[in-house]
Amino acid sequence: MPNTLKLTVSHAPFWHNGSSISSKSRNILLASLLAVVPGCYQYGMAAVGVVTMSIASAIIWELLINFISRRPISVGDGNAALIGMIFAMMLPATTPWWAVVTGTFFAVVIAKEIFGGIGANPFNPAVLAMTILMLSWGNLFDFNAALLNYSFNFKAVYPLVLSKSFGAHAVEPFALMDLLLGKQIGGIGSTCGIGLILGGVYLILRGFIRWEVCFSFLAGIIIAALCFNILNPELYAGPGFHLLTGYTMIGAFFLATEDSSSPVNFIPMLIYGFLGGALTILIRNIGTHIDGVLYAILIINLVNPLLDKIRPKAIGKGV
Amino acid sequence: MSLKNELKFVYVIAIICLVIGVFCYSSLPAKSPEPPVRLMFKTVGGNVLFDHQAHGDVPGLACEDCHHTYKKGETDVPVSCETCHKADSKFVSALGDNGKFDHEGHSDDYGLSCNDCHHNYYEEDGGEPQPCSDCHEAGVVDDYMPGRVQAFHKQCISCHEDNGAAPGQSDCESCHAPRKTVEAFHGQCIKCHEDLHKGPSGSDEDCKKCHGF
Numbered sequence: 001m002p003n004t005l006k007l008t009v010s011h012a013p014f015w016h017n018g019s020s021i022s023s024k025s026r027n028i029l030l031a032s033l034l035a036v037v038p039g040c041y042q043y044g045m046a047a048v049g050v051v052t053m054s055i056a057s058a059i060i061w062e063l064l065i066n067f068i069s070r071r072p073i074s075v076g077d078g079n080a081a082l083i084g085m086i087f088a089m090m091l092p093a094t095t096p097w098w099a100v101v102t103g104t105f106f107a108v109v110i111a112k113e114i115f116g117g118i119g120a121n122p123f124n125p126a127v128l129a130m131t132i133l134m135l136s137w138g139n140l141f142d143f144n145a146a147l148l149n150y151s152f153n154f155k156a157v158y159p160l161v162l163s164k165s166f167g168a169h170a171v172e173p174f175a176l177m178d179l180l181l182g183k184q185i186g187g188i189g190s191t192c193g194i195g196l197i198l199g200g201v202y203l204i205l206r207g208f209i210r211w212e213v214c215f216s217f218l219a220g221i222i223i224a225a226l227c228f229n230i231l232n233p234e235l236y237a238g239p240g241f242h243l244l245t246g247y248t249m250i251g252a253f254f255l256a257t258e259d260s261s262s263p264v265n266f267i268p269m270l271i272y273g274f275l276g277g278a279l280t281i282l283i284r285n286i287g288t289h290i291d292g293v294l295y296a297i298l299i300i301n302l303v304n305p306l307l308d309k310i311r312p313k314a315i316g317k318g319v
Numbered sequence: 320m321s322l323k324n325e326l327k328f329v330y331v332i333a334i335i336c337l338v339i340g341v342f343c344y345s346s347l348p349a350k351s352p353e354p355p356v357r358l359m360f361k362t363v364g365g366n367v368l369f370d371h372q373a374h375g376d377v378p379g380l381a382c383e384d385c386h387h388t389y390k391k392g393e394t395d396v397p398v399s400c401e402t403c404h405k406a407d408s409k410f411v412s413a414l415g416d417n418g419k420f421d422h423e424g425h426s427d428d429y430g431l432s433c434n435d436c437h438h439n440y441y442e443e444d445g446g447e448p449q450p451c452s453d454c455h456e457a458g459v460v461d462d463y464m465p466g467r468v469q470a471f472h473k474q475c476i477s478c479h480e481d482n483g484a485a486p487g488q489s490d491c492e493s494c495h496a497p498r499k500t501v502e503a504f505h506g507q508c509i510k511c512h513e514d515l516h517k518g519p520s521g522s523d524e525d526c527k528k529c530h531g532f
Contacts, residue, residue, distance in 0.1 A: 022325045049347070052337070052339040053337075057337075059329060075329045148358065238333065291350070
């Protein structure tokens with residue numbers, strides 16, 4: 001006797017379970033606060049200014065494009081505010097206001113609305129905007145130069161610059177626990193590893209992001225970094241260092257997991273994440289850029305539609 | 320939350336964020352602390368992050384030791400890093416007699432007198448020369464005076480070519496790529512230290528002896 005699967009389907013009316021895009025946006029915003037609040041504490045009111053300006057300008061850009069294109073007002077879903085928040089998390093606290101406003105324009109108008117709005121963007125809007133800004137005004141995002149006026153009780157050098165320029169032994173003074181607790185310079189909401197992990201785990205448990213993408217991204221980082229480290233331990237830092245520096249954690253939990261630009265099936269999600277992690281290490285170790293997370297995510301966003309061609313077999317037989 | 324309330328909620332958030340953002344940017348502008356915490360020097364060998372605060376905390380090191388004409392509330396041009404950070408005053412690999420600076424070329428071929436560079440020239444010791452950047456200005460190139468980049472480039476590349484050693488003029492990436500520039504300049508400095516067994520060496524893990532991190 002063949003093993004049959006019984007599917008129970010009920011009739012209408014159906015009861016909405018209360019989930020909505022706005023609820024998802026609110027939850028991701030709340031989770032991001034776990035990393036943003038320590039960042040604001042570290043950099044003071046300058047960081048608060050960047051974060052609030054980014055959120056406000058992202059909402060205003062979406063509102064404006066709604067009016068111009070005569071489409072229904074969509075800012076209520078909170079997605080624009082979320083893009084503003086994620087974008088601000090990657091910025092240094094000294095970012096000038098015009099760069100924040102330009103960045104949110106690229107994120108909301110160019111990377112999202114032009115493609116048709118929420119769900120239609122092929123790239124993560126915040127990542128695309130950040131990349132455009134970094135290529136256009138690279139000196140603004142040199143964290144060593146941007147944060148010259150801050151006095152910290154830890155080594156105030158961007159760890160990835162040290163590893164890129166002087167090899168693995170130059171980053172030995174960075175204790176992994178310190179990096180995890182955010183004792184490093186970087187983006188406002190990108191350095192507090194513990195906050196990003198807690199926020200990410202909360203989102204995974206609530207089902208707002210997929211664990212497959214996060215964990216395979218981190219696995220890609222670990223395996224690729226380990227290979228380089230084994231190959232030449234003097235030149236290439238170990239996986240622990242790469243996990244806790246740069247945009248790795250925000251990339252794994254907040255950037256690579258964006259709905260529209262990531263796959264929906266199990267195997268594609270694993271490949272997508274792993275590829276992102278491995279590419280990050282390739283760019284960091286043998287590429288010309290200091291951090292590879294943003295470029296790696298843009299590349300996996302690009303291959304996302306191809307990966308989603310790997311689908312499970314449909315139940316039943318085709319006629 | 321209904322759609323109407325969601326919209327109102329976002330409007331309120333946008334207004335609050337805008338007010339706080341404008342307040343932070345307009346009322347709390349970033350001020351450079353005095354004295355500075357850290358400084359970024361842009362050099363031909365790459366950016367150098369100078370920890371001013373750490374130098375200020377060194378016991379026995381007074382402001383006047385670097386800022387020779389220092390007066391409180393005023394700034395002046397400090398002495399160069401090399402004044403303190405050198406392996407031995409007789410051996411300056413980049414610019415000394417045994418180094419790569421073409422002294423003969425400057426004095427004979429370009430018709431410069433000693434005083435053109437050594438403003439306080441003495442027969443006995445020659446006197447300290449002026450910095451190269453006094454003549455070779457950044458971004459200024461003409462038929463008679465190479466710009467700063469061209470001058471420093473010539474300083475490196477001519478030696479590579481004279482010895483038939485890579486890289487040559489067509490092999491830009493051998494120097495101008497991540498780590499490569501650092502390796503070239505690092506080799507130039509560290510060789511002297513190793514020959515003299517003084518200061519940091521290639522095996523010394525204390526990078527901050529030179530790089531101030």
